[in-house]
Every structure is written in structure tokens, then in C-alpha cells.
Amino acid sequence: MNEPRIRLLRAQLQDIERAAEAAYPEEACGLLVGRSQPGGAWQVSAVEASTNVAEPPRTRRFEVDPKLRLRLERELRDCPDSVVGVYHSHPNGSAAPSETDISMIFEPEMVWLITAVADGKAGATKAYKPTEDGSAFRLLGLDLGSEEA
Secondary structure, three states, X not given: OOOOEEXXXXXXXXXXXXXXXHHOOOOOEEEEEEEEEOOOEEEEEEEEEEOEOOOOOOOOOOOEOHHHHXXXXXXXXXXXOXXXXXXXXXXXXXXXXXXXXXXXXXXOOOEEEEEEEEOOXXXXXXXXXXXXXXXXXXXXXXXXXXXXX
């Protein structure tokens, strides 16, 4: 059986990394727009940065601006794409889900990208999918393309 995967463009990952570096030492966050594909894969078509509206301190928590989510849901209403995931950074942490992340699983169908940032420089980014019961995350494959899909 094939491992579930998420695919995005190298330029989209670079946008996420730049946002993570710019937000440091706070967490950056945003939404992933795209579509699910056969075999449990996801194709990202756009990365939408959000203001982190979590209560301070934002060094260990994030909250995507609900206005961004609502705007995207309206814009995508008649499109094949939808909001398929969220991304955020872990300042001076790893690219692995934290206990705080696990407590924030409200939509188990969403993909999560987490970028580690050390001393203001983006490092590894990993993709995760919550388990069906929302109690944990499982690692996904992450494919980077160089051109539009």
C-alpha cells in the first residue's frame, strides 16, 4: 500500500519558510489550498499566510485568523479546490507535532505542515495527518515539485 503523500511546489515551501523566519521568535501560520487525490494524496495549489491571532505569547501556539478561512471558503465555493490543511512553525523546536498541536486537532481531515525554525532560520518541514480519532498525528510523505501541476 502506498504511503499517503502531500505534494507542493518548491516555491510554496519557500513561502512557508520565509513566513516562519519573518515571524520568529513567534509561530507563523497559514492555510493550504488544494485538493485530495486518489490513493490518499493531496495536491497543494496555494499557500495562504495568516496573521497569528493566538493570545500572547505566540512562541508556542498559533491560531489562523478566522477571517482568512471564511474568505477562502467563499472564494473556493465553486472551485474544485478547498482548504485542505494548515501550516505553522515551531520556533527553536522540531518539525514534529507538540502536545499543544495534538490538543488543537479539530478537523482530522486536514493536513498539517510544521516547519522547524532555529535562531531565525527555517529548517526541516514535515507533513502530518491527524488520526481519525484526533488523538495523534501520523507522518506523511512530502513531495516537492518545481513546476505547476
